[in-house]
Amino acid sequence: MVASTTVRTADELARRVVRKIAPEELPSFDIVAAPYLESPEQAERRLRRAYDDPLGFGLGDIVAMATPVIALVSGSVITAVSDSVGKAVQDGTTNAVRKAWRKVRGKPEEPLELPSTDLTTSQLAEVRQIALDRALALGMEQPKAEALADAVVVALVLRENNRDTGHESGDASR
Amino acid sequence: MTEAKPQVNPRAFPSEMILLLLLLAATVLLNVFFVANWLSGLERGGAGGLLQKLQMLLAPGLAVYGIYTAVRVRRSVPLAESGLRDASKAVTDLVTQVNPPRQVDIRLGKRLGSRAYVTGAPRKPIVVLGPELLALHSMPGERKAVFDAVVRHELAHVHAGDLWWYQLATVLRFSNLGTGFFALLVLWLNVLFDRGDVTSFLVSTFRLVALTLLTELIARAFLRAREHSADLHAAEYGVEGLLAAVQVHETAQTRSVVRTWLRRHPGADERSQALANPMRLLASPIGQAFLGAAAAGAAFVTLQDLLLSGSTEDKATPVITGVVIGIPLTLFAAFDLWRGAWQEDRNRLRPLLAAAALLSGLVIGSHLPLYTRIFDQAPIGIPIAPSVLLPLALGCLGLCWWLDALSTSWRQSDPGAARVPAFLRFAVPSACLAGGWLFAVLWTWSARLRGVYLACPTEEAKAAPICQSATPQSDVALKVAADFGFTFWSILTVLVVTATLAVPHYLRTRTLRPAAFAVVAILIALAALWTTRPTAPLNRARAEFRVVTDSVAVHADDCTKPLSDNVRCAADGSEKLTLAPASLSTVDISDATAEDTTTGYAIRIEFTSEGRQRWEELTRANVGKRIAFLVNDELLSAPEISQPLTGGSAQLPGPFTTLDQARKIADAIRGT
Numbered sequence: 001m002v003a004s005t006t007v008r009t010a011d012e013l014a015r016r017v018v019r020k021i022a023p024e025e026l027p028s029f030d031i032v033a034a035p036y037l038e039s040p041e042q043a044e045r046r047l048r049r050a051y052d053d054p055l056g057f058g059l060g061d062i063v064a065m066a067t068p069v070i071a072l073v074s075g076s077v078i079t080a081v082s083d084s085v086g087k088a089v090q091d092g093t094t095n096a097v098r099k100a101w102r103k104v105r106g107k108p109e110e111p112l113e114l115p116s117t118d119l120t121t122s123q124l125a126e127v128r129q130i131a132l133d134r135a136l137a138l139g140m141e142q143p144k145a146e147a148l149a150d151a152v153v154v155a156l157v158l159r160e161n162n163r164d165t166g167h168e169s170g171d172a173s174r
Numbered sequence: 175m176t177e178a179k180p181q182v183n184p185r186a187f188p189s190e191m192i193l194l195l196l197l198l199a200a201t202v203l204l205n206v207f208f209v210a211n212w213l214s215g216l217e218r219g220g221a222g223g224l225l226q227k228l229q230m231l232l233a234p235g236l237a238v239y240g241i242y243t244a245v246r247v248r249r250s251v252p253l254a255e256s257g258l259r260d261a262s263k264a265v266t267d268l269v270t271q272v273n274p275p276r277q278v279d280i281r282l283g284k285r286l287g288s289r290a291y292v293t294g295a296p297r298k299p300i301v302v303l304g305p306e307l308l309a310l311h312s313m314p315g316e317r318k319a320v321f322d323a324v325v326r327h328e329l330a331h332v333h334a335g336d337l338w339w340y341q342l343a344t345v346l347r348f349s350n351l352g353t354g355f356f357a358l359l360v361l362w363l364n365v366l367f368d369r370g371d372v373t374s375f376l377v378s379t380f381r382l383v384a385l386t387l388l389t390e391l392i393a394r395a396f397l398r399a400r401e402h403s404a405d406l407h408a409a410e411y412g413v414e415g416l417l418a419a420v421q422v423h424e425t426a427q428t429r430s431v432v433r434t435w436l437r438r439h440p441g442a443d444e445r446s447q448a449l450a451n452p453m454r455l456l457a458s459p460i461g462q463a464f465l466g467a468a469a470a471g472a473a474f475v476t477l478q479d480l481l482l483s484g485s486t487e488d489k490a491t492p493v494i495t496g497v498v499i500g501i502p503l504t505l506f507a508a509f510d511l512w513r514g515a516w517q518e519d520r521n522r523l524r525p526l527l528a529a530a531a532l533l534s535g536l537v538i539g540s541h542l543p544l545y546t547r548i549f550d551q552a553p554i555g556i557p558i559a560p561s562v563l564l565p566l567a568l569g570c571l572g573l574c575w576w577l578d579a580l581s582t583s584w585r586q587s588d589p590g591a592a593r594v595p596a597f598l599r600f601a602v603p604s605a606c607l608a609g610g611w612l613f614a615v616l617w618t619w620s621a622r623l624r625g626v627y628l629a630c631p632t633e634e635a636k637a638a639p640i641c642q643s644a645t646p647q648s649d650v651a652l653k654v655a656a657d658f659g660f661t662f663w664s665i666l667t668v669l670v671v672t673a674t675l676a677v678p679h680y681l682r683t684r685t686l687r688p689a690a691f692a693v694v695a696i697l698i699a700l701a702a703l704w705t706t707r708p709t710a711p712l713n714r715a716r717a718e719f720r721v722v723t724d725s726v727a728v729h730a731d732d733c734t735k736p737l738s739d740n741v742r743c744a745a746d747g748s749e750k751l752t753l754a755p756a757s758l759s760t761v762d763i764s765d766a767t768a769e770d771t772t773t774g775y776a777i778r779i780e781f782t783s784e785g786r787q788r789w790e791e792l793t794r795a796n797v798g799k800r801i802a803f804l805v806n807d808e809l810l811s812a813p814e815i816s817q818p819l820t821g822g823s824a825q826l827p828g829p830f831t832t833l834d835q836a837r838k839i840a841d842a843i844r845g846t
Contacts, residue, residue, distance in 0.1 A: 024313055024314075025309065027309075027312060028305065028308070028309035028312070031256075031258065031282075031284070031305040031308075031309070032305045032306050032309050034284065034305075035284060035285045035287075035305075042285075043285070046285065046287060047287065051289055052437050052438050052439055053289055053290075053291040053438075054291065054340060054344075054397060054438050055291050055292040055293070055328075055331045055336055055337070055340055055400075056289055056290055056291035056292075056328075056439075057289065057290055057291075057324050057327055057328070057419070057439075058401055058437075058438065058439025058440075065288070065306050065309065067306075067309075068287070068306070
């Protein structure tokens with residue numbers, strides 16, 4: 001069986017998952033998710049670090065929002081899918097020299113973008129496992145992590161026109 | 175029906191934060207001043223060297239603070255320009271509610287997650303908030319309460335002017351680190367240029383790191399105290415949100431003691447308990463008493479070393495050092511105990527624990543300073559000897575028990591701490607007197623024994639009586655007891671300590687029993703002091719016998735110039751004598767009388783039994799040499815020893831023109 005995904009970027013995937021499992025965080029999605037989507041490695045390091053800011057509140061992340069974890073999981077999933085389908089993305093984001101040159105010139109890093117891709121059942125299962133492992137590694141509890149992994153798979157195979165209506169048709173090619 | 179317990183306001187007591195900041199400032203500045211003095215001493219002939227070195231050591235602290243603040247501000251954007259209008263309005267409402275004394279600039283730190291902090295110049299405070307925290311403002315229930323609580327906590331920092339304190343503490347901290355770095359650099363250069371060995375360098379480095387860490391721990395304790403204060407201020411608008419924010423991390427934030435001490439914020443469980451019961455904050459962690467004592471231990475050695483720069487024979491130095499460091503140390507311990515006395519369910523063993531913290535802190539801290547005149551790996555700190563450690567332990571225990579008894583006694587008549595200023599008016603001067611006297615005695619005791627241990631192995635000092643004694647510890651103890659026992663200050667201290675316990679009790683109960691106990695206690699204490707009275711009067715002139723190692727004929731004018739400690743001029747100014755350290759002294763003399771002999775007026779000295787033995791050994795070992803006889807550092811005569819003198823007395827000539835002159839000197843030696 002094959003499902004064709006219409007999701008192109010991690011931002012898009014993360015937004016769909018947030019809408020599904022943490023809709024109350026949607027209004028602040030852009031500003032909260034941005035650091036985790038732009039530079040996920042740095043953001044993850046910050047997320048894991050126990051901060052002790054002078055004249056701060058002192059307890060690091062005082063509230064566990066779902067958006068950061070979803071954004072990081074989405075980034076990992078998009079990277080994994082792009083690697084698994086063996087297709088290079090737009091301008092070869094693995095080219096470290098080019099990335100560094102863009103950074104020096106002050107140009108924002110272009111996000112990894114998937115072409116329209118067909119995903120097999122085994123690939124979807126693999127994606128679900130990746131999402132589950134990442135969510136657990138980021139400190140999410142097991143039930144929530146499983147819900148997140150399921151939401152990622154659903155978001156990957158859903159049609160894009162659901163965004164406006166908020167309804168999920170489940171119309172996927174199989 | 176039970177009577178309601180009076181509420182105690184923690185602000186009625188001297189602020190713990192101020193005490194810690196003063197401790198930090200004193201520790202760092204003394205350290206910086208000492209290293210600056212040491213570095214300027216390495217350069218020859220540089221006028222104003224000390225000021226330059228001070229500038230060199232303090233400037234990095236200011237520069238690093240400025241750069242650090244600029245970087246933190248640069249990473250943020252004004253919240254009003256970020257497009258988050260609702261969040262901006264929510265924060266503005268909270269600012270209006272808290273009403274801080276200065277205008278606050280609210281900014282968004284895009285990469286700050288759910289964190290927040292206050293930064294900027296003290297007159298232009300900036301509150302930087304993370305996007306995840308701002309996102310909470312529109313969420314229902316507990317999340318909105320958490321948002322409000324965290325923002326109020328940050329605004330409480332602004333309200334209390336914490337940026338001033340933080341700026342001062344940061345400059346001190348970085349100055350401390352800079353000082354350690356310069357000292358380490360010089361030590362390393364010393365090794366590179368073959369002026370020191372690697373072992374010495376490693377030991378010195380260890381001490382340096384420990385001393386720097388001690389200061390850093392004090393700074394962190396100060397910052398944690400400020401966070402508690404900010405929590406309490408924020409809790410005035412409602413404690414639920416704050417508790418919710420703190421309790422999220424209650425389990426995760428439980429860390430080891432070391433990590434807890436190194437953090438700038440208290441642990442989540444500690445904050446939660448303090449918010450639930452602010453009275454807990456009256457009892458400071460016992461570790462703070464240890465930090466204060468360790469800093470004082472280091473300061474004892476450092477200050478004495480600085481004072482000794484002028485003269486190595488200054489006997490007043492340990493007393494001055496003991497008083498100057500002992501008084502603040504006592505007050506630090508006193509405020510710690512006094513604050514805790516009003517806490518509910520207070521630990522009855524707290525005076526014992528505080529005494530243990532003082533003892534261990536003083537001993538460990540005194541072994542940390544590096545750059546003393548007795549440089550390197552010499553045992554510069556409090557000697558690890560029973561004769562010093564036991565009185566130190568007893569002194570700390572007695573002091574802590576008395577300080578605690580003062581406050582617990584007062585608490586009975588003032589359970590709500592409404593009259594704390596009145597308590598402090600009599601307790602603080604009393605504590606200064608008792609602590610100053612106690613530490614002057616204990617530090618002198620320690621310094622004298624340390625001096626014996628350091629000096630006696632050297633060739634010059636081997637002939638000194640104390641170095642020949644089989645029981646030097648007892649000798650030093652007896653000497654200290656004789657010097658400090660039955661004196662004005664000791665008697666005054668006993669009277670004050672007893673009166674401060676008895677008088678408030680009498681005023682409260684109107685019974686004469688405490689007064690009777692006080693009189694008995696005073697009599698016992700005075701009797702104990704009386705036994706320490708030396709057998710000879712205290713005001714005896716200092717008589718010494720010293721072997722002459724060299725002599726040169728000089729003109730009389732040469733003797734008007736200042737002489738070093740081991741050189742003296744003859745009474746007629748005809749020769750200059752170089753003298754060995756004293757072999758016999760006043761303690762070896764039992765009596766002195768003036769005599770009219772065929773060759774002139776002289777003084778006959780009668781020795782004690784020990785003195786007689788030493789006199790015999792001295793004359794036997796120095797036949798053919800001259801022995802100088804000095805009274806109060808004035809050379810009276812230097813007769814040659816033609817044969818061993820085995821009698822119990824000696825007749826010594828002097829430059830006396832009348833019998834009355836000789837009699838006056840003899841009376842001075844006898845102390846009559």
